[in-house]
Amino acid sequence: MGAPIKLTTSAHIQIAVGHLQGFIDALTTLEERLTLDNEDVLLREPIGVCGLITPWNWPLNQTLTKISSAIAAGCPIVMKPSEYSALSSRILIEIIDKSSLPKGCFNCVNGIGSEIGPLISSHPDIKMISFTGSTLAGVNIQELAATSVKRVSLELGGKSAHIICSGVDLEIAIPNAIDQCFINSGQSCSAPTRLLISKEDINEVRRISSEYATSIITGNPKNESTNLGPVINFKQYESIQKYIKSGIEDGYEIITGGLGKPDNCINGYYIKIIIINCRYENL
Numbered sequence: 374m375g376a377p378i379k380l381t382t383s384a385h386i387q388i389a390v391g392h393l394q395g396f397i398d399a400l401t402t403l404e405e406r407l408t409l410d411n412e413d414v415l416l417r418e419p420i421g422v423c424g425l426i427t428p429w430n431w432p433l434n435q436t437l438t439k440i441s442s443a444i445a446a447g448c449p450i451v452m453k454p455s456e457y458s459a460l461s462s463r464i465l466i467e468i469i470d471k472s473s474l475p476k477g478c479f480n481c482v483n484g485i486g487s488e489i490g491p492l493i494s495s496h497p498d499i500k501m502i503s504f505t506g507s508t509l510a511g512v513n514i515q516e517l518a519a520t521s522v523k524r525v526s527l528e529l530g531g532k533s534a535h536i537i538c539s540g541v542d543l544e545i546a547i548p549n550a551i552d553q554c555f556i557n558s559g560q561s562c563s564a565p566t567r568l569l570i571s572k573e574d575i576n577e578v579r580r581i582s583s584e585y586a587t588s589i590i591t592g593n594p595k596n597e598s599t600n601l602g603p604v605i606n607f608k609q610y611e612s613i614q615k616y617i618k619s620g621i622e623d624g625y626e627i628i629t630g631g632l633g634k635p636d637n638c639i640n641g642y643y644i645k646i647i648i649i650n651c652r653y654e655n656l
Contacts, residue, residue, distance in 0.1 A: 374429055374458040375602040375642070376557055377594045384556075389434040396441040403445075419447035420524060421500030424493040426486070426514070427462070428505045429455035429605055430560040436462050439503050444474070451499060452481045453489050457605050490514065497521050504528070505562075528562065535565030543574060547581040555589065555646060558604050559613075579628055579650065586629045586646045591638055603642040610642035617647055626650040 376385060407415040425439040436454060443450050454462035462481065469479050482489055490510065494502055494517035501524040504514050508529040518525045535550045537543070553565050570578050594602035604610050617632055630647030 374432065374560075374605050375594050377596075377599040377602045379597055379599070380557065380602075385431060385433055388431075389437045392434065392438045393441050396445050400445055417446075421448060422498055423448045423450055424496070424499045424502045425450055425452045426490055426493065426502065426504040426506065427452070427454050429457040430557065430562070432458040433461040433465070435505055436465060439505075440465075440469075440479070443503075444478075448501070449478045450480060451493060452479070453486070453493060454481070454483065456483065456485055459483055486510065491517055494518050494523075495520060499523065502526070506530075531562060532567060533563055533565045534567040534569055536569045537571075537574075539571045539574065543577055543581055547578055548585045551582060551585055551589075551648075555601060558602055558644065560604060560609070575650070582648050583629045586648060589646055591635050591643055591646070601643075601646065603638070604644055605642070607642060610644065613644055617649075620649045620651075 403417075405417050407417075409415060423439075423443045425436075425443065427435040427439060432455065436452070440450060440452065452462070466479075466481050482493070486506075490504075491513070493499060494514045502514055502518050503526045504511055505528040511527040511529040515525055515527065535553060537546050537550065550565065550568050554568070556564070559566065568578075589600045590598055591601040592599045604613065614632060617630075621627065621632070626649065628648040628650055630645040633645065634641075634643045635645050
């Protein structure tokens with residue numbers, strides 16, 4: 374998916390392993406049958422076959438998180454990885470196939486999301502759907518699942534804000550905010566792509582952010598020095614370019630960056646780091 378090698382080793386892989394270990398640790402204290410204070414009995418039972426539809430932006434992490442929780446609960450799995458970043462899932466499938474997990478408990482279906490997703494969501498033998506992805510696709514899954522009264526767990530898109538209050542050390546806070554926004558090429562559901570600051574700090578923030586943005590290295594994701602790789606595909610690249618163009622046409626101030634690709638990255642779906650000042654004078 375184009376994530377820099379030092380990000381994949383320090384975050385993509387490590388977070389995935391951490392989540393897997395978390396489920397293993399949780400199982401040591403989980404009680405399937407629990408008697409409550411009023412002597413009612415809480416019985417935890419597997420819900421049945423789970424359809425797990427994973428996104429392309431954190432492929433190994435999201436896949437392991439969903440798989441491990443379903444296995445821990447004793448549920449058979451039908452997994453559908455994103456067609457844009459399915460390689461890590463393919464390797465994981467080979468590992469699971471050689472494990473002691475009973476045959477048929479884990480199944481993987483590759484294909485186009487818009488074609489395979491509805492089949493999983495509407496299939497009467499699947500009892501629960503876990504989906505991470507776009508809001509539009511999540512709505513469609515919810516509608517299709519309703520016909521067979523499936524349980525549905527959705528983690529959808531958002532527009533997260535990073536709020537910096539007056540009086541903080543901007544020399545520390547602003548670079549941290551920029552890192553949090555652009556990590557993984559900005560392709561994270563938790564990426565704080567809106568930075569809210571006090572009006573009196575705007576000039577200082579403009580200076581710090583412009584200087585720090587120039588220190589971020591965009592380039593070949595296989596290089597250890599690279600901070601920012603390409604975005605996942607042309608569709609994503611084109612969408613981002615449209616938003617940048619819209620901001621320019623609306624007259625917002627471009628602090629750094631702009632349309633097109635960085636001069637050193639003309640091959641591939643690379644994006645210039647762009648910071649736009651959207652001042653709200655009435656706030």
